[in-house]
Amino acid sequence: MLYKNLHIPINLPILLKEEVSLDQSNLELINKIKEANNTGISSIIFLFKNYFSNNISKFVKPSLDLFLDEIIPILFQSKYKEEGLYQLLRFIDKIIFNFPYVEALKNSSFVYQNLAKVFLFSGYVTNILTQDKKILDVLQPEYAMRLNGNISFYKNAFDKIDLNNLNEEDILDALRRNHRFLKFQILFALINKEIDIQRASNEFSLLAQATINITLDIAQIQISQKYNINCDKCSVIAYGRFATFSMTANSDLDLVFVYEDFPIKTSIKKNVYIELFRQLIKLLSVKTSEGFMYEVDTKLRPSGKEGPIACTFNNFKNFHEKESFSWEKLALRKTRVLNENKFSFSIVDLLYDLNSRPISQKQIVDEIKLMRTNTKSNKNNEDINNPVNNERSKWFETKYVGGGQREIEYLNFFYKINSNFIKDYETNKKILLNKKVENLFFKLDQVVNICFEDKKQDYLPSAAIILIITETNEKDLGSLKASVNLSKKEIHKNLNQMLESIKNNPNLAF
Secondary structure (H helix, E strand, C coil): CCCCCCCCCCCCCCCHHHHHCCCHHHHHHHHHHHCHHHHCHHHHHHHHHHHHHCCCCCCCHHHHHHHHHHHHHHHCCCCCHHHHHHHHHHHHHHHCCCHHHHHHHHCCHHHHHHHHHHHCCCHHHHHHHHCCHHHHHHHCCCCCCCCCCCHHHHHHHHHCCCHHHCCHHHHHHHHHHHHHHHHHHHHHHHHCCCCCHHHHHHHHHHHHHHHHHHHHHHHHHHHHHHHCCCCCCEEEEEEHHHHCCCCCCCCCEEEEEEECCCCHHHHHHHHHHHHHHHHHHHHHHCCECCECCCCEECCCCCCCCCCCCEEEHHHHHHHHHHHCCHHHHHHHCCEEECCCCHHHHHHHHHHHHHHCCCCCHHHHHHHHHHHHHHHHHHCCCCCCCCCCCCCCCCCCCCCCCCCCHHHHHHHHHHHHCCCCCCCHHHHHHHHHHHHHHHHHHHHHHHHHCCCCCCCCCCCCCHHHHHHHHHHHCCCCHHHHHHHHHHHHHHHHHHHHHHHHHHHCCCCCCC
8 A cells, every 4th residue: 555645734733623624544643642641652652653664664664663762752851742743743754765864864863852852843844854864964963064143154055066067957956955954054043042033034134145146146157158248237136024134934035136228229138137037036946856945026126027027227217216106115225235246336326316215105105095905805805904803814923914014114114204293202102112013023923934834824833932932021822922912903003093193284294
């Protein structure tokens, strides 16, 4: 009988609605894991061995049995053993036919304590671990290559790839293996309490910058050799998290590509740059047998979701001077030029000039109202902007919800300009609240993004909750939830008051 891989949630299912969708045999297995406290170590070891014994070769079984005999007692030392055992189940399910990996596990008992920390954290981190046995090196207690808070750490790792003697497919795979290894180092450093959430976010951003550097170099070499043209009159602009060094473990790269204006008759150069940027996106995001590195989002370009993948200097300049919405002008204030050349310096100057120009408060107010109307309409008239009535959003979602990160950005904009209709002491008080909530949501968002891949469950793993509680100095989960929900209500209320104040102030210059 062929082995049938498990199709179960990424983290231990707790709610009945998740269990209903599970295969009966899988549900029985999970329920036995949930009863681990009552059944004991020996019974759980027998459960695991018995489950996998009929599906593995006689050569793999002894190695797997030895591994189970040692790792399960370690997991039983944790208060949250059930979650760790669940991830152990998922882990073995993914590597069971990878004989070299199973052998490496058997011969690496010195990493078991750290391996248990991964299992006890989340399915997202466990999934990364299953993809390459070399990642086990990071779990060695004496592993020497520790993060140093400098981009050179990541640059040196990528520089080891022999680009001259590899074809494109091998280059793509080598980039992905290195990126995954480095990403796991950041994740484990956070899990192992070597770095905090803020530092982890900075490291994710440094990794992304180093990745952009090498992939842009590769793309430029490939295109230059193909067309015998030096294609360095271009710039890559980062937006959002990447621009502000606040990336999460699975952030997209929000990028806009700009190149020099050329005479109409030299359309070949335009096509060369378009191909260059398409190749860059391919290097970053195409999925191979080794996965992908980043999703690339270019919708903030002047042509939007449709049209050319890149724009000229004048296209970009004219768009933001004459055509862009106020929210796009606001987004432009969170940008950073990623590459260095003469042309990029001109882009830096242009961004400085554009961002020094005032943004219409009236237009921002109108666009906020329009966004709220469209969002409400798209959600079958449920007021998802109201943090009190929004039953669909999970308590830990903080980005596109009422009182979330987007509304904080709008408030920051309004507070920053000279708003005469608010007394100074009130403004200062609300700015402090904004900073406090922004920090809370930042830390929460960072942790949520190392728990799930795409679809989010309604709860977080216990280790993730402990990490957030520790970093935010909350008393317990109830206190944390209360702080998050109250913060959403306060931010939403403050933004509504701000919108009303602007609307009712005839002396305000728009």
